[in-house]
Amino acid sequence: xxxxxxxxxxxxxxxxxxxxxxxxxxxxxxxxxxxxxxxxxxxxxxxxxxxxxxxxxxxxxxxxxxxxxxxxxxxxxxxxxxxxxxxxxxxxxxxxxxxxxxxxxxxxxxxxxxxxxxxxxxxxxxxxxxxxxxxxxxxxxxxxxxxxxxxxxxxxxxxxxxxxxxxxxxxxxxxxxxxxxxxxxxxxxxxxxxxxxxxxxxxxxxxxxxxxxxxxxxxxxxxxxxxxxxxxxxxxxxxxxxxxxxxxxxxxxxxxxxxxxxxxxxxxxxxxxxxxxxxxxxxxxxxxxxxxxxxxxxxxxxxxxxxxxxxxxxxxxxxxx
Ligand SMILES: NC(=O)c1ccc[n+]([C@@H]2O[C@H](COP(=O)([O-])OP(=O)(O)OC[C@H]3O[C@@H](n4cnc5c(N)ncnc54)[C@H](O)[C@@H]3O)[C@@H](O)[C@H]2O)c1
Numbered sequence: 206x207x208x209x210x211x212x213x214x215x216x217x218x219x220x221x222x223x224x225x226x227x228x229x230x231x232x233x234x235x236x237x238x239x240x241x242x243x244x245x246x247x248x249x250x251x252x253x254x255x256x257x258x259x260x261x262x263x264x265x266x267x268x269x270x271x272x273x274x275x276x277x278x279x280x281x282x283x284x285x286x287x288x289x290x291x292x293x294x295x296x297x298x299x300x301x302x303x304x305x306x307x308x309x310x311x312x313x314x315x316x317x318x319x320x321x322x323x324x325x326x327x328x329x330x331x332x333x334x335x336x337x338x339x340x341x342x343x344x345x346x347x348x349x350x351x352x353x354x355x356x357x358x359x360x361x362x363x364x365x366x367x368x369x370x371x372x373x374x375x376x377x378x379x380x381x382x383x384x385x386x387x388x389x390x391x392x393x394x395x396x397x398x399x400x401x402x403x404x405x406x407x408x409x410x411x412x413x414x415x416x417x418x419x420x421x422x423x424x425x426x427x428x429x430x431x432x433x434x435x436x437x438x439x440x441x442x443x444x445x446x447x448x449x450x451x452x453x454x455x456x457x458x459x460x461x462x463x464x465x466x467x468x469x470x471x472x473x474x475x476x477x478x479x480x481x482x483x484x485x486x487x488x489x490x491x492x493x494x495x496x497x498x499x500x501x502x503x504x505x506x507x508x509x510x511x512x513x514x515x516x517x518x519x520x521x522x523x524x525x526x
Contacts, residue, residue: 206230209277209319211262211310212284214241216386217325217379221281221425223249228429230254233277237261239302240287240388263305268313279321281428282310285355288389289329290485292351303355308362315370322374323432324363328417328451328492329353330378340495341378341447350487364445373437373444377428380451380494380510383517384421385524391458392518395465396525403470407477409484412459416492419451420513423506427499434502449494454510458484461514468518 208225212218213234218241225232231254234246238259249255260267262284268275286292286302307324314322331339332347348354363374387393399406419427427450437444459478466474482490508516 207277208232208279210234210281214245218283219245219386220421235260245386277319280314280319281323283325289350289352293486299351299355304358307359311366322372324376326356326376326378330357333489338493338495367445375432376447377450380417380419385520387521399469406474410479410481412478415455415457417451417455418510418513420508427504430504448499449496451494452510456511456514468522
């Protein structure tokens with residue numbers, strides 16, 4: 206198998222690439238290193254079946270650099286602006302880095318006739334107040350972040366490319382993904398704040414936000430499990446498959462703040478909470494995903510939500526020193 210992985214130098218990419226290599230795949234990773242780093246690729250960068258290119262996949266016709274003879278069986282499209290709060294400050298960001306990256310990668314798949322397309326979507330497509338736990342067929346979807354909008358629009362383009370150009374797609378809507386090679390998010394942010402000021406941790410919001418978290422190793426085993434156990438069929442629904450992917454439980458920001466303070470400062474820092482129910486504009490107060498669809502395929506994560514978070518706090522603290 207030959208696999209093209211966009212955004213592979215980030216948290217999820219650096220976990221899924223070794224899994225693809227272990228399955229005997231040749232892997233080309235394309236990343237412009239806006240959030241990812243070369244350090245994330247070190248453990249497999251000398252593998253003979255691995256190649257890296259520092260390219261921007263939101264650029265028109267970026268795939269032409271591959272040459273017309275390039276052949277891939279699978280595209281794993283991960284490149285995006287994964288930092289939700291950044292989108293509020295820079296509205297053009299998610300149009301360019303979350304939607305244009307998808308559109309141009311779909312154009313690559315069409316041009317190079319890549320039959321299989323895996324997409325990293327998110328619970329943010331559901332918006333602020335869906336039913337909990339939220340099923341894949343949740344009905345009205347009104348994202349409240351530009352990031353969620355970029356992902357939902359991406360899903361719509363993928364669905365139309367499936368119908369028009371013979372591609373089969375697996376759309377995974379992730380919960381919050383955590384692990385040691387973090388590039389953004391609550392653990393990354395709390396750790397940085399505490400290293401700057403070990404006496405006090407200022408938390409955005411009142412700490413009551415509760416979200417579903419998943420360990421990155423569980424997540425990437427789940428992506429490949431879903432892809433392999435649910436092959437594409439003939440109908441549109443069988444060639445455009447949508448699966449929530451996370452743990453069943455949730456963890457509060459308060460629990461994350463307390464554990465990060467313990468790990469990073471030995472419990473010495475005071476925690477100062479805000480008064481708002483959310484951390485920033487576009488943040489949601491709660492996420493909880495209905496995951497029976499992926500579970501019915503036989504996938505089960507090794508860690509629950511809080512176990513994933515606590516492990517990531519320790520691992521990231523070690524890794525990022
Ligand atoms: N981490 C999470 O909690 C989470 C949750 C839901 C969905 N997702 C999605 O999963 C995917 C992977 O997430 P992650 O946590 O590994 O994020 P990440 O930021 O660690 O990785 C994304 C990678 O995309 C790269 N990238 C961004 N714009 C690019 C461009 N124009 N061209 C080439 N590369 C580009 C970045 O440099 C980075 O390495 C993303 O699409 C993200 O939106 C992540």
